Amino acid sequence: MRHFSLRTLLTEAANAHQGWARQWRAPEPKPAYDAIIVGGGGHGLATAYYMAQEHGMRNIAVLEKGWIGGGNTGRNTTIIRSNYLYDESAAIYDHAVKLWEGLSQALNYNVMYSARGVLMLAHNQHDVQSFKRHVYANRLNGVDNEWLTPEQAKAFCPPLNISPDIRYPVLGGALQRRGGVARHDAVAWGYARGADALGVDIIQNCEVTGIVRGSDGAVTGVETTKGPIRTPRIGVVAAGHTSVIMAMAGVRMPLESFPLQALVSEPVKPVFPCVLMSNAVHAYISQSDKGELVIGAGTDQYVSYSQQGGLHITTHTLDAICELFPQFSRLRLLRNWGGIVDVTPDRSPIIGRTPVPGLFVNCGWGTGGFKATPGSGHVFAWTVAKGEPHPINAPFTLDRFRTGRLIDEAAAAAVAH
Amino acid sequence: MAQPCRLPAGGRIDRAKPLRLRFNGRDIEAYAGDSVAAALLANGVRLVGRSFKYHRPRGILSHGSDEPNALLQVDRGPGRIDPNNRATVVEAADGIAVSSQNHWPSLEHDLGAVNDLLSPVLPAGFYYKTFMWPQSFWQRVYEPKIRAAAGLGVAPHEADADRYVHRHAHCAVLVVGGGPAGLAAALAASDDGARVILADEQPEFGGTLLHDLHATIDGAPAGDWRAQALATLAARANVTLLPRTTAFGYYNHNHIALVERVGDHRARQDDRRPRERLWQVRARQVVLATGAHERPLVFADNDRPGIMLAESVRVFINRYAVAPGRRIVFATSGASAYAAAADAKAAGLDVTLVDIRAEAECGPGPAMLRARGIDVLPAHTIVGSTGRKAVTGLIVAPVDANGIVGPRRTLACDGVGMSGGWTPAVHLFSQSRGKLRYDDAIDAFVPGTPAQAERSAGAARGIYDLAACLADGWAAGGGAARDFAATPSPTGFRPVRALPTDADAKRVKAFVDFQNDVTAKDIALAVREGFESVEHVKRYTTTGMATDQGKTSNMAALGLVAEILDRPVPQVGTTTFRPPYTPVTFGTIVGSARGALFDPIRVAPLHDWAAAHGARFENVGLWRRAWHFPRPGEDMHAAVRRECRAVRESVGIFDASTLGKIEVVGRDAAEFLHRIYINAWLKLEPGRCRYGVMLKEDGFIFDDGVVARMAPDRFHVTTTTGGAARVLAHMEDYLQTEWPDLEVFLTSVSEQWAVIALQGPRARDVLAPLVEGIDLAAASFPHMAVRTGTICGVPTRLFRVSFTGELGYEINVPADYARAVWEALWARGQEFGITPYGTEAMHVLRAERGFIIVGQETDGTVTPDDVGLGGMIARAKADFVGKRSLARPDMLKPDRKQLVGLLADAPDLVLEEGAQIVADPHQPIPMTMLGHVTSSYWSDACGRAIALALVSGGRARMGQTLHVTTPTGFAPARVAAPVFFDPKGERVHG
Numbered sequence A: 001m002r003h004f005s006l007r008t009l010l011t012e013a014a015n016a017h018q019g020w021a022r023q024w025r026a027p028e029p030k031p032a033y034d035a036i037i038v039g040g041g042g043h044g045l046a047t048a049y050y051m052a053q054e055h056g057m058r059n060i061a062v063l064e065k066g067w068i069g070g071g072n073t074g075r076n077t078t079i080i081r082s083n084y085l086y087d088e089s090a091a092i093y094d095h096a097v098k099l100w101e102g103l104s105q106a107l108n109y110n111v112m113y114s115a116r117g118v119l120m121l122a123h124n125q126h127d128v129q130s131f132k133r134h135v136y137a138n139r140l141n142g143v144d145n146e147w148l149t150p151e152q153a154k155a156f157c158p159p160l161n162i163s164p165d166i167r168y169p170v171l172g173g174a175l176q177r178r179g180g181v182a183r184h185d186a187v188a189w190g191y192a193r194g195a196d197a198l199g200v201d202i203i204q205n206c207e208v209t210g211i212v213r214g215s216d217g218a219v220t221g222v223e224t225t226k227g228p229i230r231t232p233r234i235g236v237v238a239a240g241h242t243s244v245i246m247a248m249a250g251v252r253m254p255l256e257s258f259p260l261q262a263l264v265s266e267p268v269k270p271v272f273p274c275v276l277m278s279n280a281v282h283a284y285i286s287q288s289d290k291g292e293l294v295i296g297a298g299t300d301q302y303v304s305y306s307q308q309g310g311l312h313i314t315t316h317t318l319d320a321i322c323e324l325f326p327q328f329s330r331l332r333l334l335r336n337w338g339g340i341v342d343v344t345p346d347r348s349p350i351i352g353r354t355p356v357p358g359l360f361v362n363c364g365w366g367t368g369g370f371k372a373t374p375g376s377g378h379v380f381a382w383t384v385a386k387g388e389p390h391p392i393n394a395p396f397t398l399d400r401f402r403t404g405r406l407i408d409e410a411a412a413a414a415v416a417h
Numbered sequence B: 001m002a003q004p005c006r007l008p009a010g011g012r013i014d015r016a017k018p019l020r021l022r023f024n025g026r027d028i029e030a031y032a033g034d035s036v037a038a039a040l041l042a043n044g045v046r047l048v049g050r051s052f053k054y055h056r057p058r059g060i061l062s063h064g065s066d067e068p069n070a071l072l073q074v075d076r077g078p079g080r081i082d083p084n085n086r087a088t089v090v091e092a093a094d095g096i097a098v099s100s101q102n103h104w105p106s107l108e109h110d111l112g113a114v115n116d117l118l119s120p121v122l123p124a125g126f127y128y129k130t131f132m133w134p135q136s137f138w139q140r141v142y143e144p145k146i147r148a149a150a151g152l153g154v155a156p157h158e159a160d161a162d163r164y165v166h167r168h169a170h171c172a173v174l175v176v177g178g179g180p181a182g183l184a185a186a187l188a189a190s191d192d193g194a195r196v197i198l199a200d201e202q203p204e205f206g207g208t209l210l211h212d213l214h215a216t217i218d219g220a221p222a223g224d225w226r227a228q229a230l231a232t233l234a235a236r237a238n239v240t241l242l243p244r245t246t247a248f249g250y251y252n253h254n255h256i257a258l259v260e261r262v263g264d265h266r267a268r269q270d271d272r273r274p275r276e277r278l279w280q281v282r283a284r285q286v287v288l289a290t291g292a293h294e295r296p297l298v299f300a301d302n303d304r305p306g307i308m309l310a311e312s313v314r315v316f317i318n319r320y321a322v323a324p325g326r327r328i329v330f331a332t333s334g335a336s337a338y339a340a341a342a343d344a345k346a347a348g349l350d351v352t353l354v355d356i357r358a359e360a361e362c363g364p365g366p367a368m369l370r371a372r373g374i375d376v377l378p379a380h381t382i383v384g385s386t387g388r389k390a391v392t393g394l395i396v397a398p399v400d401a402n403g404i405v406g407p408r409r410t411l412a413c414d415g416v417g418m419s420g421g422w423t424p425a426v427h428l429f430s431q432s433r434g435k436l437r438y439d440d441a442i443d444a445f446v447p448g449t450p451a452q453a454e455r456s457a458g459a460a461r462g463i464y465d466l467a468a469c470l471a472d473g474w475a476a477g478g479g480a481a482r483d484f485a486a487t488p489s490p491t492g493f494r495p496v497r498a499l500p501t502d503a504d505a506k507r508v509k510a511f512v513d514f515q516n517d518v519t520a521k522d523i524a525l526a527v528r529e530g531f532e533s534v535e536h537v538k539r540y541t542t543t544g545m546a547t548d549q550g551k552t553s554n555m556a557a558l559g560l561v562a563e564i565l566d567r568p569v570p571q572v573g574t575t576t577f578r579p580p581y582t583p584v585t586f587g588t589i590v591g592s593a594r595g596a597l598f599d600p601i602r603v604a605p606l607h608d609w610a611a612a613h614g615a616r617f618e619n620v621g622l623w624r625r626a627w628h629f630p631r632p633g634e635d636m637h638a639a640v641r642r643e644c645r646a647v648r649e650s651v652g653i654f655d656a657s658t659l660g661k662i663e664v665v666g667r668d669a670a671e672f673l674h675r676i677y678i679n680a681w682l683k684l685e686p687g688r689c690r691y692g693v694m695l696k697e698d699g700f701i702f703d704d705g706v707v708a709r710m711a712p713d714r715f716h717v718t719t720t721t722g723g724a725a726r727v728l729a730h731m732e733d734y735l736q737t738e739w740p741d742l743e744v745f746l747t748s749v750s751e752q753w754a755v756i757a758l759q760g761p762r763a764r765d766v767l768a769p770l771v772e773g774i775d776l777a778a779a780s781f782p783h784m785a786v787r788t789g790t791i792c793g794v795p796t797r798l799f800r801v802s803f804t805g806e807l808g809y810e811i812n813v814p815a816d817y818a819r820a821v822w823e824a825l826w827a828r829g830q831e832f833g834i835t836p837y838g839t840e841a842m843h844v845l846r847a848e849r850g851f852i853i854v855g856q857e858t859d860g861t862v863t864p865d866d867v868g869l870g871g872m873i874a875r876a877k878a879d880f881v882g883k884r885s886l887a888r889p890d891m892l893k894p895d896r897k898q899l900v901g902l903l904a905d906a907p908d909l910v911l912e913e914g915a916q917i918v919a920d921p922h923q924p925i926p927m928t929m930l931g932h933v934t935s936s937y938w939s940d941a942c943g944r945a946i947a948l949a950l951v952s953g954g955r956a957r958m959g960q961t962l963h964v965t966t967p968t969g970f971a972p973a974r975v976a977a978p979v980f981f982d983p984k985g986e987r988v989h990g
Helices: A006-014 A042-055 A087-101 A103-107 A125-141 A150-156 A184-197 A239-247 A311-324 A370-386 A409-413 B036-042 B111-121 B137-149 B180-190 B222-235 B310-318 B336-346 B365-371 B427-431 B466-476 B520-528 B534-541 B554-565 B586-590 B607-612 B636-649 B669-676 B724-738 B763-770 B815-832 B839-848
Strands: A035-038 A060-063 A118-122 A146-148 A172-176 A201-203 A208-213 A219-224 A234-236 A256-265 A275-278 A283-287 A293-299 A332-343 A350-353 A359-363 B014-023 B026-032 B071-075 B081-086 B097-099 B164-176 B196-199 B239-242 B245-251 B255-261 B276-288 B292-294 B307-309 B327-332 B350-355 B375-377 B380-387 B391-398 B409-412 B415-419 B422-424 B436-439 B444-447 B454-456 B511-513 B616-620 B623-628 B652-655 B660-665 B689-695 B701-711 B714-719 B745-748 B753-759 B785-791 B794-800 B808-814 B897-904 B916-918 B931-939 B944-952 B961-966 B969-976
Touching (some): A006 B111, A035 A042, A042 A370, A087 A103, A087 A370, A103 A184, A118 A125, A118 A150, A125 A146, A125 A172, A125 B931, A125 B961, A150 A172, A184 A201, A234 A370, A239 A332, A256 A311, A275 A311, A283 A311, A293 A311, A311 A332, A311 B586, A350 A370, A359 A370, B014 B036, B036 B310, B180 B196, B180 B276, B180 B466, B196 B245, B222 B239, B245 B427, B276 B586, B307 B310, B310 B336, B336 B350, B336 B365, B350 B365, B365 B375, B391 B415, B422 B444, B511 B520, B511 B554, B520 B554, B534 B554, B607 B623, B607 B815, B623 B636, B623 B839, B652 B815, B660 B669, B660 B724, B669 B714, B701 B724, B701 B794, B714 B724, B724 B745, B753 B763, B763 B808, B794 B815, B808 B815, B839 B931, B839 B944, B897 B931, B897 B961
Parallel strands (some): A035 A234, A118 A275, A234 A359, B164 B196, B164 B276, B196 B239, B276 B454, B307 B415, B327 B350, B327 B415
Antiparallel strands (some): A118 A172, A146 A172, A208 A219, A256 A293, A256 A332, A275 A283, A283 A293, A350 A359, B014 B026, B071 B081, B255 B276, B292 B422, B380 B391, B391 B409, B436 B444, B616 B623, B652 B753, B689 B701, B701 B714, B794 B808, B897 B944, B897 B969, B916 B931, B961 B969
């Protein structure tokens, strides 16, 4: 793998950049692998990278039906934070944040992790109570999160309107300073390049059409649009389409898929320093390095695989943005898109074994999967490599919906994102 | 000389209406009908902006909404300043001030242009390869610098002074685009009286007919045909004409969103007029006659100010009477530029035309031009341009069939019109989820199979001949097949990617995406690095991601990728088109949903009384509820203490109208409730009430409330304030999908009944004189009963219930009479010191008695048993919603979090709601948390602070001391029963 640095960039500049090689190969699938990851999004690529990097599994492949990073990895609003309420959630998301902090260096790929702080606004007494519950729980879990008064929130985020006369005045906020954003595409590409360099085959335009099982029920391979491939281990990381893949192995998943929308404004000079979220009015916003305001909208109310949501969802979000930031009313909507999010009954992911031997699954990240990418890949790599969960993902079993041991962040916090 | 580049005659501008605008502080004279771009060109202004990355000098490339370069800030006065306006779209209006962006210190002398010199180290994606050392520098040093350099214009700092409105409309046919095809479609569609809407993004309908001066249609000049068509449409009552209206979004079920620009083109904003209007149209049929965009040619330094699209040169000359230059070189790979060249010559300009194609491929064009005295150079390529802030020459060279480039020569010029072919505007078609099809003959994607009731027509589907466009539009509008006679349009085109050059292609800047400064070598680099999918190329190089969304660049980029990979274009694919077609003002989408109308405030019928009596309010969902009633000099704490005391000692009055109310009626109403709630309902007598708890399928508490049986087949259900809508939806869901056999009817009556809670030992004394037809005696009207009768002559459903633990009534009366009844109670209660109380006192009073509030003691993870209500479950019931989940192993564990009381060792310490609870405050982090404080108040009745908490295995911890987080550390507190006052609950029976 050619090292990326200012020096190599200068060297190549002298060479009109003719010397750069492919960042990852485009191999044809081999007849068999030690393990196959289904889904070339950030989570799947990270899984493959850590399997190769930390568990020495080099004879593995990532199968992607389209192009890598083309699903929710490339469609989200790139928010990263770990101030979740429950111990289990805080552990996995904070595991991810710790990996984010050194990810550019680890991958030698600038993923532009920018810990500019995530500020969540409280607009009513219920929010205040809920956010304080989070702040206290995070403190005892060693996760940074602090309560801000409206004035402190305004100082941290100067464009914020803290007038008591607006519809839902800001009563305070919870700030996680280590939270921030990263460049989503670079995460997929960086992991792909890193995994490829360790020998992982990343096979694009290769759709899995079947899961093959032996007489004992264990998986023995997959059928794909590029032919059959044998493997004793399959890790399914297919986000919104996980249900479809798992059905090929006869496993019904407790997932619902919804279109979730996001949008950006035209680029403007720096005007918004942090990430701001308001669940009460349903708005979240940050500004990309390119200058676009990046705004997250909600999900449609009905399940769908259509990557297009209704205009009314966008409208409601922009209503909220312009209420909090009336000066943004004259900015323009540049792009509005949707992705399919896979949502579990308790809004927490499923990461672990399945009833089918050799088949593992990592899904159900709902509206908040991007932030977990490194942590999710890291613990899932362990799970697939060792055949048993890492302690951090041990609670996130598929079985919990049978036992009732739910990890319900949405219910607990009215914060589903 | 004013307007040195204005042609002496012609154009569609109104020379009788001069106007003046300002550009970078300089006066610009113009005429009504000019675009800002036309006004600038008329005044000889070429340099109007700087590019995004390299800060290259840029001029005006196009004449329409595809413009990537000429982005200006427009200032129409305070609160009316906004960035990134395309000069080609903004209409010149008297008094507006426009200015260029993204430069320092000035447009002419921009230090950012150093990036152009550094460009060898700034190729596509360079930022992924560097800025990684040292780790902390990304956020502290590199990113702030990059952010400051990026970002085009400056965001407004003031609130928007303009107003925006919404309209919804239905029609039989919506025609998008008012060029020849669109006009023909609208004529055909409206012929039989069907409702038709015709929208066009430009100020005038006509499309190419506005600048095609020589064409004829059915024997008449095309301009006359246009005028006649418009007159016909305007005279039809069933036709709505929407000029200045851009269809920007195509959603499901033929739902089209359009933005109409109403105010900006007027010199002074009429305050009553909105700036923009959002139209949301549902059309039975949509006709997309959205035309096509011309493609630039890709050659070295193809971005100098003065180099524009060939058709745009023609538009500026014919439509605006502006000479974009005096010596113009046209460079083309197709026939359409020949018409532009002829028109330029006719306007008295010096014209040369260079065609990449061999003479034999060029058809009759060269002869036609040579007859007009124009020098035509076929079989020539363009290898560069000269000039810096304005083009001074085009460097051309002969090229043979094998691509061998001959000697260079420079054609001196001050304007260039280039044409690399046309790209149909398929954006809306693609948004509608229609499948695109690649058409080899025109080297472009065209609409394939529609996904909705839609037809594309004319140039939008690659039909460029005028007569064919008209016939196609007519057919798309539903007209019977007919032919149009029109001047044949010049045809012939050879797709070219990067033009052949003798220079080192690896080192020249041949722009593909002008705004984002993406060059052909950037595309090549991306492909070399393995970014082969067009989506990858787009994201890695940022091509097509600028504010023009790649209207001029997408096909060029795609073609280059296909060429490098040596694959057919369709195998490389195309990106998905997303709304909006052109950028849309946030305010337009928001419309009137600002300020008080953002989320309309819900108020109960007694809100005005509370406001008049000094209430402070809190937001609860959409509601605004009276929080407490401070007297002069009282703080919240003092007011709440006084209000609580009044209820405990005498009588308080409370507006409980926000409670959700659902009338559940029908033969199976009791059976329905029996399945919805955890407790039993079949044997509840009419005239009695019962407290009910309902779960979701997951077994967790969803809502609660008192339900009264008014008659054997009629129940009055109450829900929490916040739960009203979702409980009704939950009930409807089960009724319609799970138990359609039950005969039950659900009606929301939340707003029909106002609820006045009268609570305290003297409640009956206040109530008695006002009630008729109800025996209030305790024996005949016990706690948890309901009666109907009248109060103050008003029909009432009178509940004897209590959320305070005192003797109490909830008086339901029709909302319109609530104020009168309240006033009567208020007057009657004066002798007992009747006291209005708010939600805070209500919370304290119920907490003293240990009553839960759903959403405070519960959070969607709490079972009935967790909050001590397990005994309510009717075990004998065959089923109820959530029953199965309650049997899951985790729901039965002894260490579940259970509701307990918590008494801080310091009696006056009010613990924080949300505070976490641990057994050992000295354990290392991460600590084991046992639960959290759900409610916490000062209680006068108890003479100390009290709290409710959910604690792991809490009921087995009675008397234990635990430790509760505070802002500064921990406070010790003792676990107690979650009832602090009147533990036997005797006072309600008073």
